[in-house]
Amino acid sequence: MAWFKREKKSIEHPVPPNERTVKTEGLWEKCASCHTIVWKKDLEANAYVCPKCQHHFRVGSKKRLELLLDGRWIEHDAQLASSDPLHFTDTRPYATRLRKAHRDLGMADAVVTAEGLLNGRPVICCAMEFGFIAGTMGAVVGEKVTRAIEMAIERRVPLVIVSCSGGARMMEGTISLLQLAKVSAALARLDEARLPFISVLTDPTTGGVTASYAMLGDLNIGEPGALIGFAGARVIEQTIGQKLPAGFQRSEFLLQHGFLDAVVHRKDMKAYISSALDFFLA
Numbered sequence: 001m002a003w004f005k006r007e008k009k010s011i012e013h014p015v016p017p018n019e020r021t022v023k024t025e026g027l028w029e030k031c032a033s034c035h036t037i038v039w040k041k042d043l044e045a046n047a048y049v050c051p052k053c054q055h056h057f058r059v060g061s062k063k064r065l066e067l068l069l070d071g072r073w074i075e076h077d078a079q080l081a082s083s084d085p086l087h088f089t090d091t092r093p094y095a096t097r098l099r100k101a102h103r104d105l106g107m108a109d110a111v112v113t114a115e116g117l118l119n120g121r122p123v124i125c126c127a128m129e130f131g132f133i134a135g136t137m138g139a140v141v142g143e144k145v146t147r148a149i150e151m152a153i154e155r156r157v158p159l160v161i162v163s164c165s166g167g168a169r170m171m172e173g174t175i176s177l178l179q180l181a182k183v184s185a186a187l188a189r190l191d192e193a194r195l196p197f198i199s200v201l202t203d204p205t206t207g208g209v210t211a212s213y214a215m216l217g218d219l220n221i222g223e224p225g226a227l228i229g230f231a232g233a234r235v236i237e238q239t240i241g242q243k244l245p246a247g248f249q250r251s252e253f254l255l256q257h258g259f260l261d262a263v264v265h266r267k268d269m270k271a272y273i274s275s276a277l278d279f280f281l282a
């Protein structure tokens, strides 16, 4: 008999961290805008829009595709992953960040490119994942989006991209910046092929993504209240030495100033895109 030493081995397969929380936790969600506590099931049934104030919660890429496409879709290039070309390290090595994001989300990078039906019409649809290193665009996102555009050209179907991104992925330096040109060039070929591209900008769409494909749609549609911009408001204020107006860089402000073509409620988005495509392809 041992008083101070463990005779038996400790549990060999401890409970994984995601199962350690008590199951009743996380049934409620607090709205960031009106602070109402909303039951998660209600929120889910309401397309992740606050039933009280219509605040649009951020949704993941898979959920986004569920909201836009009919039933199943085929994902492409899911295995493409960054090679960490610069062997970059900031507070943590980039490779560690990639591994963690991969483990948490089960995705190899920050975009899902899919082929599916939108109200019965074949489309290529890309949805960005903010949870994956702030939805930043590195070589993989650039390559996947470019391949999606090329597939749209090859199959002669329209393209829809839902952006949700902090911009270019700084851990890939210039290589991430090159993606702006690459994707834009591919979109020019889509335009020459006379195929429509609908860009949906959700909260937030910033930096290099705004500066490339997010603003190159034949229609640029924002979700209500989404933060859309290139540089951050504070940087702009410091540069121009002026206070910025209220609602600056929100979709409604951008619509007023001609940067967006429409601001559409999430629940109406699918029908809106569908009728826009009817118009473009008539």
Ligand SMILES: [Zn+2]
Pocket (backbone or CB within 6 Å): 031, 032, 033, 034, 035, 036, 050, 051, 052, 053, 054, 055
């Ligand atoms: Zn609310």
